[in-house]
Structures are given as C-alpha cells and as structure tokens.
Amino acid sequence: MNAAKLKQRFMQHLDPVLLAGLGGFAFVSLMLMYSASDGSWMRVLAQFVNFLVAFGALWIVANMPLHWLLRSAVPMYVLGMLLLIAVALFGEISHGARRWLNIGVATIQPSELMKIAIPLMMAWYFEKHEATLRLGNYVVATILLLLPVALIVRQPDLGTSILIWASGFYVLFLAGLSWRIMIGLSVAAAASAPFLWSMLHDYQRHRILMLLDPSQDALGKGYHTIQGMIAVGSGGILGKGYMNGTQTHLDFLPERTTDFVFAVWSEEFGLIGNLLLLGLYGLVIGRGFIITANASTYFTRLMAGSITLTFFTYAFVNMGMVSGILPVVGVPLPLISYGGTSLLTLMLGFGMLMSIHTHKQLVKT
Amino acid sequence: MNRYVELKNHQREIYYFRLRLVLCLGFVAVMMFILLLRFVYLQVVRHDYFHTLAESNRIYVVPIVPNRGLILDRNGVVMAQNYSGYTLEIAPSKVKDMDALIAELATLVDITPRDIKRFKKLLTERQTLGTMPIRSQLSDEEVARVSAQQFRFPGVEIKARLFREYPYTDVTSHLIGYVGRINQKDIDQLAEREDASNYLGSDYIGKTGVEQSYEEVLHGTTGFEQVEVDAGGRAVRVLSRTAPQSGSNLMLTLDAKLQEVAEQAFGDYRGALVAIDPTSGEVLAFISKPGYDPGLFIDGIDTETWDELNGSLDTPLNNRALRGQYPPGSTIKPFLALAGLHYGTRSPARTISDPGYFMLPGSRHQYRDWKSGGHGSVDLFKSIVVSCDTYYYGLATEMGIDNMHSYLSRFGFGKKTGLDMDGESSGLLPSTEWKAKRYKQIWYPGDTVSAGIGQGYNLVTPLQLAFATAILANDGVAFQPHLVKEVRRANGEAVQTERKQLFDMQIPPDHMKLVKSAMEAVTKPGGTAVGANYGVQYHVAGKTGTAQVIAMKQGEKYDESKVSEYNRDHAWFIAFAPADKPRIALAVLAENGGHGGSTAAPIARKVLDYYLLGKIPQPLQKVSEKAGAESD
Numbered sequence: 001m002n003a004a005k006l007k008q009r010f011m012q013h014l015d016p017v018l019l020a021g022l023g024g025f026a027f028v029s030l031m032l033m034y035s036a037s038d039g040s041w042m043r044v045l046a047q048f049v050n051f052l053v054a055f056g057a058l059w060i061v062a063n064m065p066l067h068w069l070l071r072s073a074v075p076m077y078v079l080g081m082l083l084l085i086a087v088a089l090f091g092e093i094s095h096g097a098r099r100w101l102n103i104g105v106a107t108i109q110p111s112e113l114m115k116i117a118i119p120l121m122m123a124w125y126f127e128k129h130e131a132t133l134r135l136g137n138y139v140v141a142t143i144l145l146l147l148p149v150a151l152i153v154r155q156p157d158l159g160t161s162i163l164i165w166a167s168g169f170y171v172l173f174l175a176g177l178s179w180r181i182m183i184g185l186s187v188a189a190a191a192s193a194p195f196l197w198s199m200l201h202d203y204q205r206h207r208i209l210m211l212l213d214p215s216q217d218a219l220g221k222g223y224h225t226i227q228g229m230i231a232v233g234s235g236g237i238l239g240k241g242y243m244n245g246t247q248t249h250l251d252f253l254p255e256r257t258t259d260f261v262f263a264v265w266s267e268e269f270g271l272i273g274n275l276l277l278l279g280l281y282g283l284v285i286g287r288g289f290i291i292t293a294n295a296s297t298y299f300t301r302l303m304a305g306s307i308t309l310t311f312f313t314y315a316f317v318n319m320g321m322v323s324g325i326l327p328v329v330g331v332p333l334p335l336i337s338y339g340g341t342s343l344l345t346l347m348l349g350f351g352m353l354m355s356i357h358t359h360k361q362l363v364k365t
Numbered sequence: 366m367n368r369y370v371e372l373k374n375h376q377r378e379i380y381y382f383r384l385r386l387v388l389c390l391g392f393v394a395v396m397m398f399i400l401l402l403r404f405v406y407l408q409v410v411r412h413d414y415f416h417t418l419a420e421s422n423r424i425y426v427v428p429i430v431p432n433r434g435l436i437l438d439r440n441g442v443v444m445a446q447n448y449s450g451y452t453l454e455i456a457p458s459k460v461k462d463m464d465a466l467i468a469e470l471a472t473l474v475d476i477t478p479r480d481i482k483r484f485k486k487l488l489t490e491r492q493t494l495g496t497m498p499i500r501s502q503l504s505d506e507e508v509a510r511v512s513a514q515q516f517r518f519p520g521v522e523i524k525a526r527l528f529r530e531y532p533y534t535d536v537t538s539h540l541i542g543y544v545g546r547i548n549q550k551d552i553d554q555l556a557e558r559e560d561a562s563n564y565l566g567s568d569y570i571g572k573t574g575v576e577q578s579y580e581e582v583l584h585g586t587t588g589f590e591q592v593e594v595d596a597g598g599r600a601v602r603v604l605s606r607t608a609p610q611s612g613s614n615l616m617l618t619l620d621a622k623l624q625e626v627a628e629q630a631f632g633d634y635r636g637a638l639v640a641i642d643p644t645s646g647e648v649l650a651f652i653s654k655p656g657y658d659p660g661l662f663i664d665g666i667d668t669e670t671w672d673e674l675n676g677s678l679d680t681p682l683n684n685r686a687l688r689g690q691y692p693p694g695s696t697i698k699p700f701l702a703l704a705g706l707h708y709g710t711r712s713p714a715r716t717i718s719d720p721g722y723f724m725l726p727g728s729r730h731q732y733r734d735w736k737s738g739g740h741g742s743v744d745l746f747k748s749i750v751v752s753c754d755t756y757y758y759g760l761a762t763e764m765g766i767d768n769m770h771s772y773l774s775r776f777g778f779g780k781k782t783g784l785d786m787d788g789e790s791s792g793l794l795p796s797t798e799w800k801a802k803r804y805k806q807i808w809y810p811g812d813t814v815s816a817g818i819g820q821g822y823n824l825v826t827p828l829q830l831a832f833a834t835a836i837l838a839n840d841g842v843a844f845q846p847h848l849v850k851e852v853r854r855a856n857g858e859a860v861q862t863e864r865k866q867l868f869d870m871q872i873p874p875d876h877m878k879l880v881k882s883a884m885e886a887v888t889k890p891g892g893t894a895v896g897a898n899y900g901v902q903y904h905v906a907g908k909t910g911t912a913q914v915i916a917m918k919q920g921e922k923y924d925e926s927k928v929s930e931y932n933r934d935h936a937w938f939i940a941f942a943p944a945d946k947p948r949i950a951l952a953v954l955a956e957n958g959g960h961g962g963s964t965a966a967p968i969a970r971k972v973l974d975y976y977l978l979g980k981i982p983q984p985l986q987k988v989s990e991k992a993g994a995e996s997d
Contacts, residue, residue: 174385230422233407233415246423251596271408278397289390293383301382305389312393316400323403 013062013358015291018350021284022058025335026051028265028277033338035243036256036264043257043338050340054347061351066359069352070299073117073124077144080117083110084151091155099155111152111160112341116348118145118164119306122171127299138177145169156201159331162317167310174305204329224260227252228322231263239270257338259330262322285312291357300356307349314346424604425594428566431585432527434612436541436575438621439647439850445541445576447527451503453511454496457488459520466518467499473514474507476500483665487546496522498568501664529569529663533621535656536628539684540619540848542574543659563587572662573684575615575848578786582852585612611855618647618850618862623976627652630971630982634958636935637685639831640951640972643941645864646835646844648784649949650972651828653685678931688790690824691954695752695961696910696937697773697819699837699880701760702745704772706876710764713879716744723758725810732758732814735911749883750892752909754818761817766808769816770796775870776833777843778825784846792829795822820913830939830952838906838941838950840877841870881906885944888966894938897966903977904944907969909961910937912954933957938965942973949976 029051030044037043061069083101087110091098100107122141129137145168152161173182197205231247240246245267247253256264265273288308295301314334320326322333332342407415436445453474460466467481476499484499503511503523511523529544531537547555547570555561555570564570566587571577588609592600627638627650640650657674666674674682683689705711721739722731734740734754740747748756761769774780779794793799795816797808815821825833828846836843845865852860884906888898893909912935936958941950951969958964974980 170389173389174382176381176385227422229407230415230418232404233411234419236408236412236416246419246593250423250593250601252419252422266404266408271404274404274408275401278401282397285393289386293386298378305386309389309393312396316396319400320403323400323407325399325403 010059013354014059015062015287015354015357017287018284018291018354021280021287022055022335022347022350024280025284026055028280029261029336029338031242032261032264032336033257035245035268036248036261038249039243047338050338050343053340054343057344058347058351058354061348062354062358064351064355066297066300066355069120069303069355070124070127073120076113076117077121080110080114081148081151083108083113084148086110088151088154097155097157099157109341111148111155111157111164112345114148114152114164115160115167115310115345116352118148119167119171119303119310122168122175123299123302123306126171126175126302127297130298133176135178135181138172138175138181141168141172141175145172153199156204157330158200158204159317159329162329163310163314163331166313167306170306170309171302174302224254224328225321225324227254228260228263229324231260232266232323235267235270235273237271239266239268239273242268244268258332259318259328259337260322261337262319262333265336266322281312281315288353291353295356304353304356307353311346311349423593423595425592425600427590427592427600429588429590429606429609430527430566430568431587431609432611433529433544433569433585434583434853434855435614436583437614437616438619438624439617440620441616442621444531444533444537444617444619444621446530446532448530449525450501450528451508452498452524452526453500453503453507454498454522454524455484456496456520456522463488466521470499470511470518470521473510474500474503479667486665496520496524498524498526501526501528526568531659533625534658534660535681536625537621538574538656538659539653539686540574540624540651541659542576543572543662544569544576545572545662546665569663573788574786575617579615579849583612583615585855586610613855614853615849616851616853617848618642618645618649619651619848620649620976622981623650623972624652626975626982627968627972628654628656630968631955634964634968635679635685635956636954636958636965636968637689637827638951638953638968638972639686639828640949640976641831641835641846643835643839643947643950644844646846647850647864648846648848649976650951651686651848653683653687653689655679655681657681684788685954685956686827687784687786688788688826689954690790690792690826691935691937692821692823692912693778693819693825693830694910694912694935694937695754695818696830696908696939696952697823698752698757699749699884699908700773700776700778700833701757701764701769701817702749702880702883703837703872703876704769705745705760705764706879707772707872708764708768711745711760713745713875716742717756717759719743719753719755721755723755723814725762725814728811730811746879746883746886749880749908750886752887752893757817758814759817761813762810766813766816767796767798769813770794770799775868776836777829778823778833782828782832782846784828785848789828790826792826793822793824819910827952827954830937830954831950834939834941834952835950836870837880838947840874841872843867843870881944884908884941888940894940894962894966896962897938897970901970901973903942903973905940905942905970905973906944906947907938907940907966909966910939911935911959911961912937914957930957934959936961936963936965938962938969940966940969940973942977949973 030047033043033047087098087101090101092100092102092107094100099109099111101110121144125141125144126137145165149161149165152164227247231245231253234247245264247267248256248264253260253263265277285308288304288311292301292304292308295304311334314331317326317329317331318333321328321331332339334346335343433447435443438444453470455466457463467476470476480500484497487497508523515521531541531543546568547564551570552561555564563584563586567584571580571583576583586609589607591604593602593604594600623640627640631652631654635654637654638650638652639648641648661670719734719739719741721734721737724731735752739755740751740753743753743756747753774794779792781789781791800806800808812821816823832846843866845867847862849862851862885904886892887907887909888894888901888905894907898905914932914934936955938953938961939951941947951972953965953969955964955968971982974982
C-alpha cells in the first residue's frame with residue numbers, strides 16, 4: 001500500500017468539515033488551557049492527551065459499520081443503568097454528590113456513558129417499532145429516558161441530567177411526538193414545577209435563585225456568576241489580549257479550566273473572539289444538521305439529530321451560564337473545557353455522526 | 366404523524382422529519398442569536414461597568430501614612446516627636462477564630478487583658494481590610510520570636526510604626542496636648558470636613574492642645590500605593606505610588622526652658638500661668654498645673670488610671686489656663702483705674718478718705734476694705750499700690766456697670782482671646798443686659814460694688830488676664846495672642862505667623878503713665894508685692910489679686926487657718942517687665958494660694974528673672990513662707 005492509499009484508507013470514514021471544526025476546537029482548548037493555568041504546560045499536555053485519546057475513539061467509531069452501533073444500543077443502556085444503580089448504592093461521595101464509581105483501576109462517572117447510551121437506546125427502540133409506531137411506543141421510550149434521568153437527578157447532578165433529558169427529548173421530538181402531547185406535557189410540567197422545586201437540593205435552589213439576582217450573595221453563591229460576568233463584560237469588543245485577562249490571571253475566576261473556561265476566552269478575546277467561537281460552533285452544528293438531514297435510516301436520522309442538538313445544548317447551557325442568563329448548573333463547555341470523560345463522550349458522538357455519514361451507501365446497498 | 370406511518374410513505378416521512386429538523390435549526394439559530402445579544406450587552410453596552418468592576422477587583426489602594434510633624438519651641442527644642450517601634454498586628458479579615466489566635470500569640474509575647482480589651486474596642490470602632498495593632502513596643506526578642514513562628518499565624522504581622530512622644534510630659538501636657546487613637550467621633554468629624562480619605566491609614570489624631578488645633582497641619586497628606594492583588598488578597602505588584610507628604614513641623618512661640626522654670630516655680634501649688642510678649646502677642650509660657658503624662662492617652666488610657674486622673678481633687682485634666690474661670694479680684698483695679706480716667710469718673714489728683722468700708726447711699730450695709738481701719742487718704746496712684754478696695758467700690762458705683770462693661774471688654778474680658786487652641790472659655794464680664802438675660806433680674810447697685818474689686822459675677826481665665834495685661838503693658842495696642850511662630854512645611858518652606866494687631870485703644874499717654882507707675886510701685890516698698898521683688902535688677906510693674914472661693918458673711922472675717930485647703934482664696938499676680946519697655950506680660954494664678962503678693966508674685970519673679978536675666982532658679986521652696994509683705 002502506498003502512502004496515498006494509506007491516507008485514503010485512514011480518511012475514508014472521516015468527515016473533513018467536521019474534522020476541521022473539531023481541530024479548531026482542539027486548538028482553542030489547548031490555547032485556553034495554557035492561559036487559564038497561568039502558562040503551565042501540565043494542563044495543556046494532559047488535555048492534549050485527552051484529545052489524542054478522544055480522536056482515537058472517534059476514528060474507531062467512525063469506522064464501525066452502523067449495524068454494530070445498532071446492536072450495541074441495548075447492552076450499553078443496560079450496562080449504563082446497572083452502573084447508575086451501583087453508583088446510587090456504592091458510589092463515592094465528593095462535593096456532596098454521589099456521582100463516581102470506583103471500579104478498581106479507575107473512578108468512572110456512569111452518567112457520562114448515558115449521554116451516548118440513551119439516544120442510542122431510544123433511536124434503536126424507535127427503529128425497531130418504526131413500522132407500527134403508536135402512542136404506547138412514545139410512552140415506553142419516555143420511560144426509558146426518565147429512569148436514568150431520575151437516577152442522575154438524585155446523585156445529584158443537575159447539569160448532566162438536563163443534558164441527558166434533552167438528548168432523549170430530541171429523539172422523541174424527531175421521532176414525531178405529536179404536538180398536542182408536547183403542549184399538554186409542557187402545561188403539566190409547568191403545573192408540577194412547585195413539586196420539582198421541592199425535589200431540588202438546597203444548593204441547586206440557591207444556584208437558581210442566584211441567577212435571578214446574583215448580587216444578593218456576592219461572596220457566596222453568586223460569586224461564580226458575578227466573576228464570570230465581570231470577566232466577559234470587561235473583555236469588551238477586542239478583549240484584553242491573550243494571557244492578559246486580569247480576572248483569569250489573578251484568580252478571581254473560579255473553575256477556569258473547566259466550567260468557566262468560556263469566561264477566559266471572552267475576557268481575553270472579547271466580542272470578536274465570541275463571534276469566532278459561535279461561528280465554530282455554528283460550523284460543527286450546521287454540519288451535524290446536514291448529516292442528519294441526509295441520514296438514510298430512521299435510526300441514523302434520530303441518532304444524528306440527537307447528537308447534533310445535544311452538542312448545541314451543551315454549548316448553549318455553558319455559555320448562557322457563564323454570561324449570566326442561565327443558572328450555574330455545572331456543564332462544561334463542549335470540546336474546550338478540561339476533562340477526558342466528557343471529551344471522549346463528545347468525540348464518540350461525532351464518530352457516530354461520521355460513521356452515519358460515510359456508511360450510508362453501504363447500508364443502502 | 367403516526368397516522369401516516371401505516372402508509373409507509375417514505376417520502377412523506379422524510380418530509381416531516383426534515384420539517385422538524387428545520388424547526389430545530391430555527392431554534393438553534395434563535396438561541397445562538399440570544400447568546401450573541403447577551404455578549405453584545407455585556408461586552409459593549411455594559412463594558413464600562415464591568416471594566417470598572419474588574420479594575421476594582423484587582424486594584425487595591427493601600428494608604429501610606431505620612432510622618433506627623435514635630436513640635437518645637439521657639440529655639441528648636443523638641444516638644445513632640447516620633448520614634449519608631451514594632452507592633453504586633455492582626456488582619457481581622459483573615460482570622461477565623463480571633464480568641465484562639467490571641468491565646469496562641471500570648472504564648473509568644475506578653476498580651477495583657479488590657480491589650481485585648483483595647484484591641485477588641487478597635488475592632489468594633491474601625492472596619493478595615495488592613496491590620497490592627499494588638500501590642501505595641503515589642504522588644505527585639507519578642508519580634509524575633511514572633512517572626513520565627515509567623516508562618517503559623519496567617520493574618521499576623523509585625524509592623525514598624527511611628528509613635529508619638531512628648532519629652533516634657535506633664536510640663537507641656539496642657540499646651541501640646543496629645544494624639545490618641547481615632548474613634549467614631551473623630552471619624553464622623555473627619556467625614557464632615559471631607560478629610561476622611563486622608564486618614565485611611567492613620568491611627569492617631571490630635572485630641573487636645575496644639576496637637577488638636579494644628580491637626581490638619583501636623584498630619585500631612587497620606588500617600589497611596591495602587592497594588593494589584595489576586596483573589597486571595599495577596600499583593601502581586603505595585604502599579605503606582607503617590608508618596609505621602611509629611612506633616613509640617615510647628616515652631617511654637619513658646620520657650621521650653623521658660624516653660625520649665627515656670628512650671629517648677631509653682632512648687633506644690635496648683636494654678637496657671639500665661640506669659641505673652643506684649644509687642645507681638647507671642648505666648649512665651651503656658652502652664653496649667655498639675656499636668657499629666659500625655660503618653661497615657663496615646664494608645665487609650667485604662668479605666669483605673671482614667672478614674673484616678675478624672676476623680677482627683679487636683680483636676681489634672683482641667684486646662685486651667687485656657688478654661689479655668691476665676692474672679693479676677695484686685696487685678697481688675699488697674700483696668701478700672703484706666704476706665705475711671707477715661708470716663709472722667711476720677712481725676713488723678715482726686716483723693717478719697719477710706720474709713721475701711723464703703724456704704725451705698727441710703728444703705729447701712731458695709732462693704733469692707735481688706736484692711737480694717739482703711740488706708741486713710743487715697744488717690745488713684747495709691748489705690749493701685751495699696752490695692753484700696755474702698756476707692757474702687759466708689760469708682761465702680763459712680764461709673765456704673767454698663768460703662769465698666771463697655772470699657773473692660775476692650776481689654777478682652779468676657780470674650781475669647783482667639784488663641785490658636787481649641788476649647789477656650791470666654792469668662793464673664795457682667796452687664797445689666799447680661800443679668801436681665803441670664804437671671805431675668807434687674808441689676809442691683811450692690812452688684813456694681815463687688816464688681817469694682819473683681820468679685821461678684823466677674824470671671825476671667827488666666828489667658829484672658831494675661832492678654833489684658835499685655836494690652837495694658839503695650840499702651841493699649843493689642844496683638845493677637847498665638848502659640849505658633851512658624852509652620853515649616855516638609856518641602857523646607859517656612860511660613861511665619863504674622864503678628865496681627867487687633868486694635869489700638871488710643872489711651873492717653875498720661876493715663877497710661879500714671880497707672881503703669883502705680884503698678885511699678887506695687888513691687889516697691891509700700892506696695893502689695895514688694896516681698897517677692899527684693900533686689901530685682903529690672904523694673905517690674907504688677908498687681909496682686911485675691912479671688913474668693915467662699916463668700917464671707919457680713920461682719921465675718923476671713924481666717925486662712927479656719928478654711929480647708931480647697932476653700933482658701935486663689936492668689937493672683939499680673940505683671941509686665943521691664944516696666945518702661947515691656948518684653949513680657951504675664952498672669953499667674955495660684956489656686957488656694959491665699960495672698961497674691963506672697964504666693965503668686967514669687968512665681969512671677971522666677972519667670973521674669975529667667976526670661977529677662979537668664980537666671981535659673983534653685984528649686985523653689987514653699988513660696989508663701991518666704992513672702993514678706995502683708996497684702997490683700
């Protein structure tokens with residue numbers, strides 16, 4: 001095999017547009033890791049390794065035939081549920097939440113796995129019943145969704161449960177859930193809001209209350225939001241310049257390599273930088289829409305749509321939270337925040353998108 | 366949509382799916398647009414606001430306290446200065462359990478319950494992000510011990526600070542005053558005069574005396590350092606620095622040595638002395654005895670010492686020279702004599718016959734002369750020399766209280782002198798109008814009689830009497846009394862206090878000459894103050910006086926041995942010298958000293974001897990025992 005053929009073989013199932021977008025994110029992420037950790041290479045290197053692993057996983061998934069994906073849906077969902085139950089029973093508590101499971105070699109967060117497993121399971125379910133879809137099928141699919149969401153809410157992990165709920169809801173919506181039911185459920189949800197409120201933990205309630213008026217508790221719960229907004233706002237149009245953000249480099253910004261990394265970007269690159277970043281997200285999301293629109297089967301359409309929309313939700317919730325229009329719920333900025341697990345999950349999703357896009361001819365024939 | 370599923374219309378299904386996808390796309394676009402609007406709002410519309418917040422986040426302004434100006438006497442002798450010492454300080458904002466921390470620190474350095482009480486008081490009075498001192502004047506050993514362990518105590522610091530010191534302690538306590546810790550009242554006052562920012566780092570402020578009245582000059586201008594801090598409050602780097610400007614040094618008109626001599630001259634007597642240069646208004650000595658140790662007040666006085674000082678019968682905290690109000694007694698006579706000449710009530714040659722008492726027409730009440738049997742034939746000259754009461758009973762009665770009020774007020778009686786020190790009392794110069802207002806009573810002729818010998822309602826402060834004496838000595842030309850000769854700015858510039866002529870009474874020279882010569886005769890054989898002035902090498906003009914503390918009943922005679930010490934008469938002496946060309950005028954009050962000639966005049970003699978001859982007296986013996994002349 002010559003080099004060109006090797007390259008062709010390697011690139012066969014990769015989507016160049018998506019890949020370019022993801023590469024852009026990797027660049028931005030590594031750049032911000034360097035700035036947010038005050039010029040230390042440690043974080044940059046660690047995140048670089050995360051990206052290598054995640055891209056590796058993406059390549060593998062992209063090269064998988066689609067029926068493998070279809071077949072993995074049930075085992076993955078069952079495994080995820082078992083792990084979530086295990087977490088609820090034996091999970092490790094950290095920062096007042098029971099999210100992690102120690103499996104000897106590593107500590108894993110099963111809720112991350114569910115971000116993939118749930119849309120996969122639901123898409124598989126709808127595919128299976130495509131010919132005879134009835135209201136009952138939607139009810140079953142909703143139950144498949146709500147079981148893990150309930151477990152994750154109880155951990156408690158508000159951010160992840162919102163994202164997972166969203167990923168499942170997108171499947172339901174794209175699968176054709178009737179408008180009447182959606183509207184009815186919305187009304188019901190609004191009516192049950194007080195009950196849900198009572199289900200929330202104190203710190204989650206505080207975070208929501210602080211959204212309404214963060215200045216109320218400037219040194220306590222509102223501190224994150226206020227410092228984030230100061231960082232964003234003080235960045236202005238052009239930003240303070242790379243490595244020159246005072247909020248970032250003088251420790252005022254909390255969690256600046258993870259949940260608040262967007263504030264670092266905003267402070268140092270300003271409105272122009274934010275436009276660029278929105279553009280980058282637009283590119284990836286747009287490509288996701290195109291892939292979804294062209295997907296050939298019911299399953300792949302639902303899957304691709306859910307992956308794309310969940311990715312958008314991820315980004316929107318994080319940027320909204322840092323800029324103070326959404327509560328601080330602990331959602332990282334997708335593809336930029338430091339962290340291997342979420343990166344891996346996201347790249348698995350993009351791997352599936354690429355697989356869906358590049359395998360459709362094979363499926364059709 | 367599921368009703369179409371049965372039809373298995375693939376195209377239709379794709380169509381509906383894409384329709385929903387487009388809806389999703391629209392949703393995504395709208396949400397992205399909302400985000401964009403939010404960014405524009407934060408980064409463009411409200412950028413200035415957040416920019417300011419970010420700057421105030423990172424920039425912390427640290428005040429740099431200026432050095433307080435020194436206070437020097439007219440010859441450059443230091444009367445108030447600064448010395449540097451180490452203090453143990455705690456930043457309250459960085460300490461969680463203050464009591465535990467103090468308990469731990471107490472194992473390294475001595476921290477008395479008094480220190481803790483004072484520190485806690487400071488905590489409640491001043492809110493600061495900086496540090497507050499808990500112990501001052503650490504020894505080198507204590508500094509070393511704390512420094513070695515400092516890592517154990519976050520928020521604890523050792524700081525070098527300047528402390529105020531008064532080398533003359535009680536000799537100048539009422540003159541210089543003292544600085545003390547800034548309390549809530551001071552903060553309110555500073556806020557009122559919009560000077561609070563200049564005191565951001567300051568711990569002390571002038572509380573009394575010159576330290577108080579020249580506070581603004583002495584304090585200086587606080588400097589500022591803009592420091593970039595991180596979220597933990599640690600200084601990262603200094604962005605800019607505005608150097609503090611030290612307070613100005615004050616050069617007083619006072620002579621420290623004269624002050625010391627005068628203070629010593631009082632011996633065990635309580636009292637006051639104010640000496641003024643009549644040709645300029647410069648205050649040369651300013652004594653209120655007893656004094657106190659001003660150092661006690663700098664870091665807050667403890668309750669026991671305060672109670673002791675405040676409760677003492679000797680009232681050491683009372684500034685007698687400035688605020689003590691006493692009947693002027695016979696010292697008022699020379700001024701009344703001038704009034705009599707002015708209004709023509711008395712001519713120099715007119716004599717009266719003194720039977721030893723005075724009676725108002727139509728009354729049988731006898732106003733007694735201090736000398737039973739009287740002085741015989743008395744003219745104006747003699748009335749001053751022998752201090753004849755009867756002469757002045759008649760003079761006052763004929764002149765009337767309102768004329769008396771109007772003339773004496775020209776000498777500054779009954780109003781503040783305007784000395785550059787806060788809290789002066791204005792004394793009391795009665796008039797019919799005053800009595801009507803104050804007591805809603807008419808003025809009785811008897812009131813005028815006692816006013817004629819400086820008793821009754823009349824009250825003066827030693828400062829007022831010294832000022833009046835200086836005006837008299839200077840032939841009716843008054844200069845504003847003042848304590849500060851020169852303000853020396855930190856940049857080397859010196860601003861002299863201009864001597865300020867207040868008024869010229871235009872007293873006819875012959876009136877002046879007569880009264881002055883009579884006052885000179887007071888210190889000569891036959892005068893009431895001769896005892897203190899044997900062998901004096903210059904000419905002194907003076908007048909003795911006695912201020913009654915308790916009133917005597919009709920026909921009762923004052924017997925010094927029968928009244929308790931604190932009820933004895935106060936002794937006055939006013940004087941100026943040299944008599945022909947006065948360089949110094951003074952008023953001496955010896956509380957419960959009895960006779961002016963025997964206790965107050967010898968004190969004045971010591972002061973004059975030093976000032977005019979440079980003679981340093983031996984420590985004074987009990988003055989009254991040496992005194993010779995019998996006087997009022």
